[in-house]
Amino acid sequence: MSGLAIEACGMSTAIGLNAPASAAAQRARLSNFEETHFISHDGKWMIGAEVPLDPPKRGRARLQALLEGPLRECYAALGDVDPKDVPVLLCVAEGDRPGRLAGVDTSLLHDTLNAIGQPIHADSAVITYGRVGGIVALRDARDLMKKGAKKVIVAGVDSYLIAGTLAHYDADDRVLTETNSNGFPAGEGAAAVLLGRGGAFQLLGLGFGREPAHITSGEPTRADGLVAAMREALGEAGIDFSEVDYRMSDLNGEQYYFKEAALAMTRVLRKRIDQMDLWNPASEFGYTGAASMPLMLGLGLIAGQKRYAPGRTVIMQTSDDDGRRGTAIFRMEG
Known part of the structure; x- marks a missing residue:
């Protein structure tokens, strides 16, 4: 047993703008799939799940807006630990993904923490491994805690509802449409978990x-x-x-x-x-x-x-x- 545990979490999804709402909707098997504004190469509307942000945002600003809420939920659970002592490991899209937004690696984490009034720890990092990034982040968080960190936040944010991204996967018949059932429904969202040693x-x-x-x-x-x-x-x-x-x-x-x-x-x-x-x-x-x-x-x-x-x-x-x-x-x- 590693001694590492998840103590709190935050979420921003197509079916809930915080962790309790998202988890309750997922437990009830609710979804928010609709026709997107994107049309496939065969002229059919692509299906997707968009987070209902208010006011709406696009591009990198949208990723930041998605990420702010989950991070706030985790910082609220820190207790007596000083936020400046908590590294944040942020998982983002893999570096070679088509349509990937500029600035995701270099400034997204800094700008998001600045927007919610939190400091950035020297050991904070951006992990560019897409879906597998969360496992890499858990490994890195475990190493940080072995070196003395009391708590670590692991977060992830991503969106496939981007024209260049969908065009690439649609060309390979990998996006869900009314005529292609062997495809994925494009989604987006953000989540964060607070790791420490006191959780169950x-x-x-x-x-x-x-x-x-x-x-x-x-x-x-x-x-x-x-x-x-x-x-x-x-x-x-x-x-x-x-x-x-x-x-x-x-x-x-x-x-x-x-x-x-x-x-x-x-x-x-x-x-x-x-x-x-x-x-x-x-x-x-x-x-x-x-x-x-x-x-x-x-x-x-x-x-x-x-x-x-x-x-x-x-x-x-x-x-x-x-x-x-x-x-x-x-x-x-x-």
Whole structure:
């Protein structure tokens, strides 16, 4: 056991502008999918989930507006810890994603913290690994706490509702439309979690892997990368997969990732179990990219606190288009 735990969370999503509202809507399986203003190459409206910001904002200013609320929720939970002593690790879109907004790496974190009146710690950093960034951030947060940090905030913000981004994925028939069911519903959102040592939702293990037959490779996957990540996390946690109560994943609606997740489970599971629930937050929030892992962490915390999770132990899985795979295992104690 790492001694690291999630103590609080914040969210800004298409179905809720704070963590309690987002988690309650997700529990009720509510969604906010609508036709976007974007048209696919076959002339059909693309489906997406937009956060209802008031007043509306666009571009990098929109990402900042999405991020401010979740960070405020986490800072409000600091207690007697001075905010200047808390590093923030911000997960954003991968560096080579088409349509990526300028300034995300260099100024978004600084400008957002300045806007909410919080200092920036010298160890704060921006992590540009998209969906897998949240697992990387957990690893880095654990290292920071080993070096003496009392608390760390891990946050993520992202949007696929950008013309250049959607045009790229639409050209590859990867966006959900009324004529393409094997695609993802574009979404956006932000989430943050406060990590410390006093919470009940404790990190048991982390794992990483690399999938050679990723979604754009054209090769059939054996789920080698996800299997490696799961086995590493389970080994670190010191448990068998059969001891996990439920799964949470960033599955986005594309058949490739569902097949990968199913294959990985069959390869790792060695003991018969009757059932293991799979939570797929993208079904309610849309495809949220770098925000997906912080969102899952927050949902797991609230589900454990309110006792509606299928059990105490959850394995969270994430995969990106370039083959990076990551897994985290958490358990609600007490």
